[in-house]
Amino acid sequence: MARIVILGAGISGHTAALHLRRQLSRQHDVVVVSPNSKWNWIPSNIWVGVGKMSKEQVTFPLAPIYRRQHIEFHQALATEIHPEGSSENPTPFVSIRYTDPLRESESATLEYDYLINATGPQLNFGATPGLGPDGGHTVSVCSAAHATEARARLDESIEVMRQGRRQTLVIGMGHGTCTCEGAAFEYAFNVEHELRQAGVRDLADVVYFTNEAELGDFGVGGMTFGQQGFETTSKLWTESLFRERGVRAVLGAHAERIEDGVIHYEQLDGTHHELAFDFAMLLPPFRGAGLKVFDREGRDVSERVFLPSGFMRVDAHYDAKPFEEWRASDWPESYESPAYPNVFAVGIAFAPPHQISRPRTSPNGTVITPAPPRTGMPSGVMGKTVALTIIDRIKMGGDARAHHASMASMGAACVASAGTGLRKGSAAAMTMYPVVPDYQTYPESGRSLKDTTGEIGLAGHWIKFMLHVMFIYKAKARPLWFLIPE
Amino acid sequence: MIDLNADRAIANAPLPTTATLRRRNNLLIQGWRFVTLNLRMYLMVLKGNH
DSSP: OOEEEEEOOSHHHHHHHHHHHHHSOTTSEEEEEESOSEEEOGGGHHHHTTTSSOHHHHEEEHHHHHHHHTOEEEEEEEEEEETTOOSSOOSOEEEEEEOSTTTTTOEEEEEOSEEEEOOOOEEOGGGSTTOSTTTSSOBOOSSHHHHHHHHHHHHHHHHHHHTTOOEEEEEEESSTTOOOHHHHHHHHHHHHHHHHHTTOGGGEEEEEEOSOSSTTOTTTTOOEEEETTEEEEHHHHHHHHHHHHTOEEEOSEEEEEEETTEEEEEETTSOEEEEEOSEEEEEOOEEOOOOEEBOTTOOBOHHHHBOTTSOBOOSSOOOOOOGGGOOGGGSOSSOBOSSOTTEEEOGGGBOOSSOSSOOOBOTTSOBOOOOOOOOSHHHHHHHHHHHHHHHHHHHHOTTSOOOOOOTTSOOEEEEEEEEOOTTTOEEEEEEESSSSOOTTTOTTTSSOTTTOEEEEEHHHHHHHHHHHHHHHHHHTTOTTGGGSOO | OOOHHHHHHHHTSOOOOHHHHHHTTOHHHHHHHHHHHHHHHHHHHHHTTO
């Protein structure tokens, strides 16, 4: 009998749990620890943020699904990993603190044979003074609750415009090292769409505020598409959409601090500026979950397992080297911890070896570079891959070869909504292969020109909505859920 | 303060023609694009061996 503990029930952790449970007999335990009681299809939060969906449409309670699937669920926060057990008992275990209202402030330990760290990000609003909805001056769409609040603030702004007063709406990134530029891009264009629907577009200045050096970077260094016999770039393509929709941009920006109605920021050229706003949705940078690791004697060995950012070291090449020497092979394939081979990290929890976009620093030494995205499709693929490795090792022995899923050999589809509506909706549908450029295989642009594509239209909106329906169906483990690819 | 370099880049970007904008909302064309885009995404997933 084996016991697999999964920390986190987001896209990667939940995917891993469902695949493990489906392919392992009941004599094995699958245990999920998550501080949240609900699963959230985060890509649809932007629609909650403009009032096109309710919080209930993008979330559902995890406990009933896990009960039906015979997965043990603890609504709790993991605090410590003891991969060597204790001096009395060598069985590895994790320490948890319950967030379940019925067991609040209780603690417990859970023993494991295999551990998957899928804890996702800690939203680091504290990195920029004044950022965020809790005591700050900006809103967020990182969670369904945040998005609901963003929608209320947006409605207030629209109401002011209906009374004839101009408003400046700033949407983007709250720090120079943020990731998820795609989500901010989507929210900016959905807000712009809503302003037009509300008949107040002429009274709004919509500004996309980003750490990207160029539009269309999206944290992946931009894309080159093959289109009608020409190569074109995501930069040109995105700039065209900004021009068409009258959205302005501030590029290469690091928000230094935010006061009521003003963003103080530095740009890549080292200059400092202020941007006044009436409504601002700025995403925070991410940190790891802050887990501590202890050896058998109780010594803190967290630095052996985690990078200072709080993300877990896996089978990647972490040696520092210049951008020109970055290789696709630097990226992890099996997501195993080199320190403890029965421990894995997937989704945002694993430490990427370096950015995907070219790293940039201002003359003042401020890093202004998007962190690599590793959400959505790649997260689900990693979760499934690690689940398959563990299944093989349980069934065939601990030496079974690990399954591989490097972001340098994995494609991704990114459907960025630019407005909702069955007839009037629009989205930028992009595919890229691979996610991490591989200049050895694809010398021209690092990616396959045939498989890296982008187009804007109503079909993209239908796809985005279809993905919303399909992935919630899959996450609820409805009949034949496993036929839906990650 | 707004980024003048970004403003310049956006101002120089190509604008879609009226015909392109119409195509982006035409139900027949978009129905076809829906099918082909889904197929393309599915093939890409297969190519990644997931």
